[in-house]
Amino acid sequence: MKRFAGWSLAFPATLLIVVFLVLPVLATIWTTFTTPAGPFATYLSFFGSSFRRTVLFRTIQVSLAVTAIALVVGFLTAYVVSRAPGWLKSILIIAAVFPLLTGVVVRSFAWLIILGKNGILNSTLLNLGLISEPITMLYTQGAVIVAMVYLFVPLMILTLVGVLESIPDDLIQASASLGAKPSATFMQVTLPLAVPGLIVGAVLVFTGSFTSYATPQLLGGEQVMMMGTLMYQQAMVTFDWVAASTIAAVMVVITIAIVAAMNAVARRLNPMAT
């Protein structure tokens, strides 16, 4: 009876996920193996095309750069925020939540105004006499990386503030009272205890960057094509749905593999679990 109650309550949501997510996505992946040319033909052609390989490597490269920058910036900022006095902490959290809840189009658009040919950065540099003509900043890998770091730093800060606040203060005080310098306490107590949180943050940022669409579309354009923009182009511009499905399958496999691998690593590294 209880088993039935649990099932019937979870059933509508389960049905939604199965019908509108599991089946359509599996069907997309299935079609990549059932082309007339043979089961792996689409993958051979994906990895055989140097253009598509370049897009894949560029996407990995950009995502890794964004993850690394967001980790360092986010962790150091979260460290300061978590030790700030109460009123200041509230203000800082508001300042991090605000961009987080603001849409990706608005946040990417801001960088379009800043980095454009007649944008704020170029006109400032021109006025200061540092450059004699506008530099091309839009539609470069750098522009995409900056805008994505902007996108993900708030998420990283908030994730890590939560993690850092959950570290018992006793441990920090114990370390200090045993004579460790603040830097030693940071390196030997705070940092190791934050590792599981850093892994969670890194996975969120990497998979988010890897599968993003709006930011590379607006700030990278055709020149800095990434997996998401390439998939859209194949599906909606050239109408090659088999190629688009192949990119989709590659994205799903890489995302799930990274999440699974990092889960395993996080479980191993968690010093509290042992």
Add this chain to the structure above:
Amino acid sequence: MTRNIHPLLIAGTVLVFMFLVGPLIIVLGAALSDTTYLTFPPQGLSLRWFENIFQIDAFRRTIFTSLQIALLSTTIALIIGIPAAYALNRHRIQLPGWLSTLFILPVLVPELVLGFSLLKNLAVQFNSPIYISLLFGHSLIVLPYVVRVISASLASFDFSIEEAAISLGSPPLKTFFTILLPNVRSGVIAAFILAFITSINDVSISIFLTGPGLSTLPIQLLAHMEQFFDPTVASVSVLLMLLTVAVMAVVERTLGLTFLAK
């Protein structure tokens, strides 16, 4: 209280927060400019670009569609998400382990893949209205917010109150509406508002599920930006930021903003 923090770290933090807030202030400035092109600092103050939003038919239409999709998808997610969260918390032992994995899938599967799959295997394959795919696609991506927020509310709910009601003869549905729901009310409000803003801002699912005659506000913004570089997009952005402020106020009063850091 700022215990032993290196001054360089504090300076770095100040820079990071300038980096976080600065671009949004620039958008606000650009929206208020009286010029026909995007510029900052604004030259002359004017609200005419805000008026312009409502003069462009496509914006009027897509604002309406976005609000409609957000309201409907959030309602669907609440109706099916609240019982699911209850089952996952209260009947976890009776339910198979893969069920909680299934509930992570909407977060795990890239939204672009979901949007494309709904277009290809539902809208086109079965020749079904694209609106259906758009609506249920949005319900799917907001469902995890609902389940997570309601689960957090249930964690602090004292289930013995519910048991007392049942043992005194209250039927299950009545118990749900008179005992459980009022007790997780703030969680429901927070879940609603977080789901709502997520739906309003979505690009990755909607990009595949819009087309002639059906579009959402962020997709219309993207299309507009590709053709024009006037302050209209900035003023729509400011409207969306005002919505964000309202959402933050509601989250602060219900869950507390620090919930988002958990």
